[in-house]
Amino acid sequence: MALLELRNVSKNFGHYKAMDQVSFNVEAGRIVGLIGPNGAGKSTTMRAITGLMSYSSGDITFDNQPVTFSNHKALDKMGNLIEYPSIYPNLTALDHLKLYAMETKEAVNIPELMHQTGIDGDKFGKRKAKNFSLGMKQRLGIAISLVRNPKLVILDEPMNGLDPQSVHDVRELIRSLADKGVSFLISSHLLDELQRLADDLVIINQGKIIKTATMEEFLQNGQTQILIKTNDNQALLALAQKYDWQAHRDGDRVIINKVEGMTVQDVLAKVTEAKLEVKTINTAEENLEEHLLNLLKDDKKEEA
Numbered sequence: 001m002a003l004l005e006l007r008n009v010s011k012n013f014g015h016y017k018a019m020d021q022v023s024f025n026v027e028a029g030r031i032v033g034l035i036g037p038n039g040a041g042k043s044t045t046m047r048a049i050t051g052l053m054s055y056s057s058g059d060i061t062f063d064n065q066p067v068t069f070s071n072h073k074a075l076d077k078m079g080n081l082i083e084y085p086s087i088y089p090n091l092t093a094l095d096h097l098k099l100y101a102m103e104t105k106e107a108v109n110i111p112e113l114m115h116q117t118g119i120d121g122d123k124f125g126k127r128k129a130k131n132f133s134l135g136m137k138q139r140l141g142i143a144i145s146l147v148r149n150p151k152l153v154i155l156d157e158p159m160n161g162l163d164p165q166s167v168h169d170v171r172e173l174i175r176s177l178a179d180k181g182v183s184f185l186i187s188s189h190l191l192d193e194l195q196r197l198a199d200d201l202v203i204i205n206q207g208k209i210i211k212t213a214t215m216e217e218f219l220q221n222g223q224t225q226i227l228i229k230t231n232d233n234q235a236l237l238a239l240a241q242k243y244d245w246q247a248h249r250d251g252d253r254v255i256i257n258k259v260e261g262m263t264v265q266d267v268l269a270k271v272t273e274a275k276l277e278v279k280t281i282n283t284a285e286e287n288l289e290e291h292l293l294n295l296l297k298d299d300k301k302e303e304a
């Protein structure tokens with residue numbers, strides 16, 4: 001059985017279905033990315049999983065126990081950083097961890113936790129929270145989410161507002177914890193980051209799961225793209241339209257999604273046949289962001 005299982009979970013706000021028959025699993029030791037556009041239902045899903053919000057129907061099981069709004073016992077082994085944890089301006093990181101550790105019956109190894117999360121005792125551990133950078137606050141938030149020695153940690157936008165160094169540090173932290181067997185469910189709009197971090201993906205749109213896959217499977221299904229710069233990109237776009245190739249402008253070049261059964265040479269032949277002068281031509285694999293955008297476009301088309 002998976003560590004976390006959602007089966008046909010729905011959440012209605014009045015007539016609005018913020019979660020519509022949502023089903024997916026999080027397996028032990030995996031980092032799962034939950035992605036989708038604004039308002040797709042990511043936070044609602046995370047809040048239902050962590051017992052912060054009731055759900056209308058379906059089942060959520062974590063560590064073989066049902067999770068409901070009233071059964072918080074099931075959540076003893078789940079950490080989360082969904083709403084900002086209460087951070088007190090005049091307390092240090094160490095004070096915070098001691099405070100949160102008091103809420104759990106288990107013995108908490110605070111020095112180890114500080115070491116794990118890179119909360120260096122001298123520089124950061126002893127400084128008052130009012131002087132923390134956003135990156136420090138985020139690290140402390142993650143450290144707090146780990147106090148109960150959780151099997152699963154739910155992080156809603158953990159990289160939000162962080163500078164590149166802090167994003168890198170948080171990514172390394174999550175990866176090192178996952179290597180020790182902790183599972184993660186992470187939502188993020190920073191898809192490049194998620195592409196580097198997540199093992200599995202769950203894609204949600206308008207409250208419905210539209211795809212679940214490992215990152216590898218997801219990217220394998222992505223298309224190869226042909227990146228061409230010619231002397232007349234406008235004419236190239238018109239040519240793409242004529243042959244029904246999916247194409248768009250990207251700076252001073254045009255990106256064409258490779259059509260099934262057509263080689264790069266075939267595309268090049270048509271372009272030169274049209275008397276366009278090719279200045280550069282390259283191929284690239286579609287990345288997570290592009291593949292997601294195409295998937296969402298297809299989802300919209302199906303709906304129409």
Ligand SMILES: Nc1ncnc2c1ncn2[C@@H]1O[C@H](COP(=O)(O)OP(=O)(O)OP(=O)(O)O)[C@@H](O)[C@H]1O
Pocket residue numbers: 013016018036037038039040041042043044045
């Ligand atoms: N308490 C609430 N009452 C009514 N509608 C709500 C409530 N909470 C969320 N919604 C609606 O449910 C939908 C899903 O919201 P949710 O916050 O889960 O989306 P999200 O995927 O996390 O979006 P974002 O990426 O913008 O944070 C939205 O249309 C939102 O307006």
